[in-house]
Amino acid sequence: MMRTRPLKVALLGCGVVGSEVARIMTTHADDLAARIGAPVELAGVAVRRTGKVREGIDPALVTTDATALVKRGDIDVVVEVIGGIEPARTLITAAFEHGASVVSANKALLAQDGAALHAAAGEHGRDLYYEAAVAGAIPLIRPLRESLAGDKVNRVLGIVNGTTNFILDKMDSTGAGYQEALDEATALGYAEADPTADVEGFDAAAKAAILAGIAFHTRVRLDDVYREGMTEVTAADFRSAKEMGCTIKLLAICERSKDGTSVTARVHPAMIPLSHPLASVRGAYNAVFVESDAAGQLMFYGPGAGGSPTASAVLGDLVAVCRNRLNGTTGPGESAYADLTVSPMGEVVTRYHISLDVADKPGVLAQVATVFAEHGVSIDTVRQQGKDGEASLVVVTHRASDASLSGTVEALRKLDTVRGVASIMRVEGE
Structure with missing residues (x-):
């Protein structure tokens, strides 16, 4: 039988992703309740500034005091989609201390302080889920952490940033230079006004750190990831690639050494053969290629960013965390038992x-x-x-x-x- 008392959810951030999370929670409320076994209730929304009309959200729920919201004590799950290191880190820690589990899309924070956040979650018997932090709507973290838990992953090779893939795809298909392709990406809304985090590889490097840690059961921090941006890629490079039967992608590559004693994680532009599945990933899409002992080669493909795709991943985590909450249990935490060396x-x-x-x-x-x-x-x-x-x-x-x-x-x-x-x-x- 369904529990009638709702599980209370606090939402930190109500931008492109947060507003979609709130909308789906409202429009799909009955389906979510049926899947979870209890209704979920949006109990508060923390924003930087009040006064803005937020369609579908009761203004009485909106607050600028995120700290008070996560410390209320009656919150079951905190959904963090504000990004950045602070105040997100302090708010997530406070949420654990006051009895809430956390769903986050914060790749930068998880890449830098994932171990400490997992430890805090474990100390207080709460969940930390973050499917949306790596590849938007693409189910990737859960397959690596659960579906392949009995396998040995040797390599993760992927396109994990839609902005850079759009730019490189445009350069490949039209012969455009980097700046021309970037200008088009900006005009279409694929690139931010300041695209540095994307085009210099910072975004992809954070995701690579998260993927490597999960795939190899080893703590890999952002500082462990070699990073090289794509701003120096030229039309001449693409001509050379075509002569070799290749194209160019900005790749996140996480590998286990052949002797199994170390791992590497890196982000940089690379030529890949047109015969490789990643070569056909076009536009702003993401794709990740996983190689393991037993399963062999697996590819995960789909939209890697945007409000609705990212909200889909957030809601998937929310359902899982709420189920755990009802059952009085928690899902998989950090797995770092292998403690492999991260090679330069x-x-x-x-x-x-x-x-x-x-x-x-x-x-x-x-x-x-x-x-x-x-x-x-x-x-x-x-x-x-x-x-x-x-x-x-x-x-x-x-x-x-x-x-x-x-x-x-x-x-x-x-x-x-x-x-x-x-x-x-x-x-x-x-």
Whole structure:
């Protein structure tokens, strides 16, 4: 039988996502109650400023005192969609201390302080769920944390930022330059007025830290993630990629070492073959490719941002947390038992595409090849074009460590015949 006393929900933030959460809670109230086993009631909404008309929300529920709201003591679940580190961290901690479980979409906070938040939740016997923090509507955290709990995940490779994927897809499909594609993304509302968090990889790096921690049962913080933005990707890079049968994506890559003793997490632009499933992810969509021992290769695809998609993930967590609340139990907490070493970027092994501006004269190719050999980087293919004393040299390597490649590039820059290193890009997904 359904319990008649409602579970009370406090909503922190009522922007694009928060307003959708409130709307769905209202319009789907009967369905949510049937799925949970009790009605859910929006008991308060914390915002920065009152006075704004918020359709479907009783003005009496709106407050600017988020602290008082989470400390009320009768709140069952706090939904945090305000983002940022503070005051979100303090509010979530206070929610646990005063008996509430928490559903969050705060990737930055979870990537930085996830371990401490999990510890606080565990200390007070409460849930911390955050499906919406990584890939919007795409079910990803729960499959990694629950469905694949009996498997060994070896690699997570994904497009986890819709803004950057839109920009790179536009550059690929139209031949546009970076700024032109960014301007279109901004005009269409895919990019913020300040797109730094997206295009410089900060957003994706936070998500990579969360994914790596869950996939490998090891604490991975934001500072552990190598990050490289995509602002230097050019139309020329896309032309080179097409000649190789590839395209370019900003990827979050989390890997377990072959001997199983360490992991790496990184975010950077990379060339991937057109035959790879991630190559066909267009527009502002996200997709994550998971490789594990038993399940093999799995791909999760869908809208990775936006009010409704993100609210869908939040409501899914809300249902799960409310069910746990009714049953007097909690769901999976942090799993960090493996405690694997997080290796630096220099130990990552992959292939590379290097474009050099060189003098167009005899012996240049031999000099360049010698530098690669001296640093233990094996060359796969070389393509050279020259005119009027200037030439471009494109080298694609076999697999080598990032440290070896960095040493190679440093030595190449010292050659008199090398005018400049125009582009360095990793080649993934092969």
